[in-house]
Structure formats: C-alpha cells, structure tokens
Amino acid sequence: MVDxxxxxxxxRRMEQMQRQAMDxxxxxxxxxxxQQIDAQVRAxxxxxxEPEARERLNTIKLTRPEFAKAVEQQLVMLAQSGRVRQRxxxxxxxxxxxxxxPSKKEFRITRK
Known part of the structure; x- marks a missing residue:
C-alpha cells in the first residue's frame, strides 16, 4: 500500500512538473x-x-505608453492600408x- x-x-508530481514546463x-x-511583433512595428x-516625428513619438511613449501604443497601431494601420504615401x-x-x-474638460473655480 505504501508503495x-x-x-x-x-x-502526480511528475504530471504537475510537466504542466509547469508546458506553461x-x-x-x-x-x-x-x-517581441517579433514589436520589431515589425518598429521597422x-x-x-x-521622419526622425523628428519618431523622436516625438518616443517621448510620448515615456510619458503615456498606452496612448503611444495606440498611435503606433494607428500609424501602422494607415501604412498597411496604403494611406501613407510619404514619410x-x-x-x-x-x-x-x-x-x-481627448479634449480636456476645463473647470472654473470662482471664489466669493
């Protein structure tokens, strides 16, 4: 029984280790x-x-990574669809x- x-x-332990290896x-x-997708986007x-535009996008990426990612995707889609004819x-x-x-909302505070 003990055996x-x-x-x-x-x-069970072997199955668990195999699952972990697969994961x-x-x-x-x-x-x-x-990484391959990122390399394709960068290319x-x-x-x-243009270099100045790329530099601006990289600066935006440092401050707002999600927004920069969306802009990159938009630019790549425009290029793939042929809507970008020049740099x-x-x-x-x-x-x-x-x-x-997105437009920013303005708040006015009036003091009495």
Whole structure:
C-alpha cells in the first residue's frame, strides 16, 4: 500500500512538473511572438516616420505608453492600408496627435 501511494504521489508530481514546463514554454513562445511583433512595428515606424516625428513619438511613449501604443497601431494601420504615401513629418504627427488626444474638460473655480 505504501508503495502504491508513493507511486501515485510521484506520478502526480511528475504530471504537475510537466504542466509547469508546458506553461513556461507557452509563455516563452508568447514572449517571442510579442517581441517579433514589436520589431515589425518598429521597422514599419522607421519607414513611415521622419526622425523628428519618431523622436516625438518616443517621448510620448515615456510619458503615456498606452496612448503611444495606440498611435503606433494607428500609424501602422494607415501604412498597411496604403494611406501613407510619404514619410510623416513632425508637424503631421502633431496634427494626428491633436486629433487623437481627448479634449480636456476645463473647470472654473470662482471664489466669493
């Protein structure tokens, strides 16, 4: 009986270790896939953005990463659809950012 219980414990532990190895391998594959996608996005941005515009986008990425990611995706989609015929300048990027930035609400405080 003790041998059967020990064998069962070993079998369960082996299955658990195999599942963990599979999960880790899946996470590594996902990380590699994400790195490949990021590299493709960077390459596309290098082609469609002027250096000044790329620098501006990198600065935005430092302060607002989610917004910068959305802008990058928008730019890549525009390029893939063929709507970008020439490289985007800093001024054009500013205009695009102004369109994508949500309007801020103004609050007025009056003191009596």
């Amino acid at each position: 059967d219980e020990l064998a069962e414990l070993r079998r 880790q391998q899946g996470m590594e594959e996902e990380a590699a896939r994400q 596309a941005l290098m082609e469609i953005l 985007i300048t800093d001024e054009q990027l500013k205009a695009l950012l102004a369109q994508l930035t």
